[in-house]
Every structure is written in C-alpha cells, then in structure tokens.
Amino acid sequence: MTANLLDFDLEGLAAFCERLGEKRFRATQLFRWIHQKGASNFDDMSDLAKSLRQKLKATAVVIALPVVSQHISSDGTIKWLFDVGGGNAIESVFIPEDDRGTLCISSQAGCAVACRFCSTGHQGFSRNLTVGEIISQLWFAEHFLRKEASQSERVISNVVMMGMGEPLQNYSALLPALRVMLDDHAYGLSRRRVTVSTSGVVPMMDRLGKDCPVALAVSLHAGNNELRNELVPLNQKYPLAEVLGACKRYLDVAPRDFVTFEYCMLNGVNDSVEQAKEVVKLVYSYGGTGSWCKFNLIPFNPFPASGLTRSSPSAIEAFSRVLSDSGIVTTIRKTRGDDIDAACGQLAGDVLDRTNVRRRLSQRGSITIVPQFSSIDVGKESLFNDC
Numbered sequence: 279m280t281a282n283l284l285d286f287d288l289e290g291l292a293a294f295c296e297r298l299g300e301k302r303f304r305a306t307q308l309f310r311w312i313h314q315k316g317a318s319n320f321d322d323m324s325d326l327a328k329s330l331r332q333k334l335k336a337t338a339v340v341i342a343l344p345v346v347s348q349h350i351s352s353d354g355t356i357k358w359l360f361d362v363g364g365g366n367a368i369e370s371v372f373i374p375e376d377d378r379g380t381l382c383i384s385s386q387a388g389c390a391v392a393c394r395f396c397s398t399g400h401q402g403f404s405r406n407l408t409v410g411e412i413i414s415q416l417w418f419a420e421h422f423l424r425k426e427a428s429q430s431e432r433v434i435s436n437v438v439m440m441g442m443g444e445p446l447q448n449y450s451a452l453l454p455a456l457r458v459m460l461d462d463h464a465y466g467l468s469r470r471r472v473t474v475s476t477s478g479v480v481p482m483m484d485r486l487g488k489d490c491p492v493a494l495a496v497s498l499h500a501g502n503n504e505l506r507n508e509l510v511p512l513n514q515k516y517p518l519a520e521v522l523g524a525c526k527r528y529l530d531v532a533p534r535d536f537v538t539f540e541y542c543m544l545n546g547v548n549d550s551v552e553q554a555k556e557v558v559k560l561v562y563s564y565g566g567t568g569s570w571c572k573f574n575l576i577p578f579n580p581f582p583a584s585g586l587t588r589s590s591p592s593a594i595e596a597f598s599r600v601l602s603d604s605g606i607v608t609t610i611r612k613t614r615g616d617d618i619d620a621a622c623g624q625l626a627g628d629v630l631d632r633t634n635v636r637r638r639l640s641q642r643g644s645i646t647i648v649p650q651f652s653s654i655d656v657g658k659e660s661l662f663n664d665c
C-alpha cells in the first residue's frame with residue numbers, strides 16, 4: 279500500500295525508512311525536504327540517493343488535502359475549505375498579525391460534543407482526521423503563504439487547535455501531529471506557541487500533560503454546572519470541578535504558567551455582571567488571585583440554528599471589567615474574518631448541508647481559485663489542476 283508521508287512524525291518516518299532497508303537518519307533528510315522545503319516530488323530531493331528516490335516513488339507519496347475554496351477577508355484573514363472525502367469538508371484559518379501568524383487547524387470532520395453556540399457542533403460528527411490530514415493543513419498553508427510572500431522564512435509562528443472538532447477526542451492522531459509541529463527538522467514551533475483547545479476531556483488533558491505539554495485553552499463559557507451542562511454537554515460527564523482540577527494539574531508541566539479560558543459571550547445567557555462574579559469566585563476557589571489563568575471573551579458569531587445572539591458591547595465590557603478588577607488578565611477577542619465567516623464558532627457554516635459541498639466539488643468553475651497555487655502539488659484531485 280502506498281504511504282502518504284504526511285502521516286508520519288519523525289519516529290514513524292524512521293521506521294518507514296528502515297522498512298525500505300534504509301538507515302534511520304535518511305528520515306531526517308526526508309522530513310526536512312517535506313516540511314521545511316514543502317517538497318512533494320521525490321525527484322526534487324537532490325541529496326537523497328537515486329536508489330532511495332526510486333524506492334520512495336514506488337511506495338510513497340506526499341499529498342495534501344484538496345482545496346475546495348479559499349476566501350480572503352478584508353482584514354487579511356484567509357480561510358481554506360479542504361475536501362476530506364465522503365461529502366465532508368474541514369476548514370483552516372490563517373490570521374496574520376503584526377508580530378505573528380496564527381493558523382487555526384481542524385482535528386475532526388464535524389464534532390460530537392455539540393456545544394450549543396458552535397456551528398460545527400450543530401453539524402454533527404463525521405469522523406476523526408488522520409495525522410496526515412491534520413498536518414496537511416499546516417503544510418499547505420505554510421508553503422502557500424511563503425510562496426505568496428516570496429520568502430523562505432517561516433510565516434506561521436503559532437498554531438491553535440481550535441478549528442472544527444474536539445482535538446482530545448482524536449488523541450491518537452493529535453499526538454504525532456503535535457510532534458511534527460514541534461520538531462526542529464519540520465516546523466520547529468515552540469511549545470508555547472502551539473495551543474490545544476478542549477471543551478474539557480479530563481483524562482486526555484492529563485495524558486497530554488504527560489505526553490506532549492503544549493499551551494492549553496479550555497472552553498469554559500459558564501461559571502456553574504447547570505448552565506455549562508446546557509452550553510457544553512460534555513460537562514455532564516466532566517463537570518467544572520474535574521475540569522478545573524485537571525487545569526491545575528496541567529500547570530505543573532505546561533510551557534506557560536497559565537491556562538487560557540475561552541468564554542463565548544451570549545446575550546442574556548452567560549453575560550451578566552452576577553455571572554462574571556460567579557466566574558471569579560470559581561477561579562479563586564482553585565488558587566488565590568486567579569493569576570493561574572487568563573480569559574478570552576469571544577463575542578458570539580450568530581448563526582440561525584443556534585437561536586442565540588451576541589452580547590452587547592457594553593455587556594462584554596462590564597463582564598470584562600469584573601474579571602480584570604479581580605486581577606484576572608482578560609482580553610476581549612477581536613473578531614477576525616467576519617466577512618468570510620472565519621470567526622470562532624463559524625467554521626463549517628458552509629458544510630451544514632453536505633450536498634452543498636458535493637455541489638461545490640462538482641461545479642469547480644464557481645470555486646475561488648488562486649493561480650499561484652498551480653505550482654504547488656496539492657494532490658491528484660487538486661482543484662487547482664483546473665487552473
């Protein structure tokens with residue numbers, strides 16, 4: 279069977295090389311060609327012996343997910359829709375800022391957690407992504423952006439696992455994918471700049487802390503179990519006390535000295551001053567001044583099926599003030615990519631109707647295609663081959 283080399287971390291690639299009868303160190307060379315240089319054609323890998331290149335051509339490929347569409351926001355945010363087969367699609371979003379470039383990556387097609395305020399959650403769960411499908415998003419985005427900027431240095435400095443899916447419910451693919459992101463022979467990202475965001479899968483938070491501690495974000499959204507049960511159904515299995523206990527344990531090994539709490543601001547649901555005080559009390563009960571966590575307040579991005587609306591700017595301000603005045607570092611997240619539905623909780627809005635994806639895949643003429651993509655091999659089925 280042909281192997282897609284995007285599916286391997288360095289250890290996996292070394293084992294693959296051994297199966298070909300090659301020395302393990304060849305894997306490092308190969309890894310660099312694929313991830314640092316964006317090569318997908320084995321003939322381009324000039325410092326590999328010709329005999330190895332022949333073996334690779336017979337047994338392996340480097341193929342990223344086909345791109346269905348690309349949308350660029352007026353603020354520079356870019357959203358890609360990737361085809362993962364079976365009528366499913368996933369999304370990735372690049373957010374450029376002055377001092378960093380952040381890529382938001384998906385870990386599953388759909389999501390089983392079904393948070394009430396989340397467009398992906400309303401779509402239902404289709405399947406876990408493979409390691410290669412997770413890494414494919416980074417590989418494609420990094421090398422596309424470098425080409426666009428005509429530069430050889432790294433463009434993506436931060437990765438957040440905050441796209442579609444609950445990453446800790448796809449742990450067996452997440453872990454090797456994180457190792458590829460962190461590997462100095464691949465993307466060399468700092469642990470502090472790779473963030474896994476979870477709705478609170480407590481046992482896997484502990485495992486992540488042991489196996490590969492990167493920055494951690496937790497979707498909180500409520501200061502009591504009754505409300506959180508309603509907003510994040512997983513809370514019925516892992517209630518707040520367990521989630522916050524796991525956060526505190528994680529801090530013993532985390533690369534940062536805080537956990538980030540995400541809090542989606544929902545009008546009349548979780549945004550009152552009293553509820554802000556309840557959140558402060560909750561956080562304080564797990565450690566003195568609350569300096570062990572930071573809060574991101576996210577203005578909700580409405581979608582019709584949710585029946586929810588965004589909190590007013592004054593309510594968000596008042597909520598933020600209660601937290602800040604209590605010594606908790608609090609940021610009101612700027613909405614980015616509003617005009618292309620790339621903001622938090624909006625991912626996969628386009629794929630709610632899967633027949634819509636099929637239609638878009640079959641009507642390629644209507645898809646946004648960027649000519650520069652044509653020189654990047656994004657796989658046999660690449661829509662860009664139509665350019």
Ligand code: SF4
Pocket residue numbers: 389390391392393396397398399400441442443444476477497
């Ligand atoms: S917020 Fe995250 S965990 Fe909740 S449904 Fe959406 S993708 Fe899943």
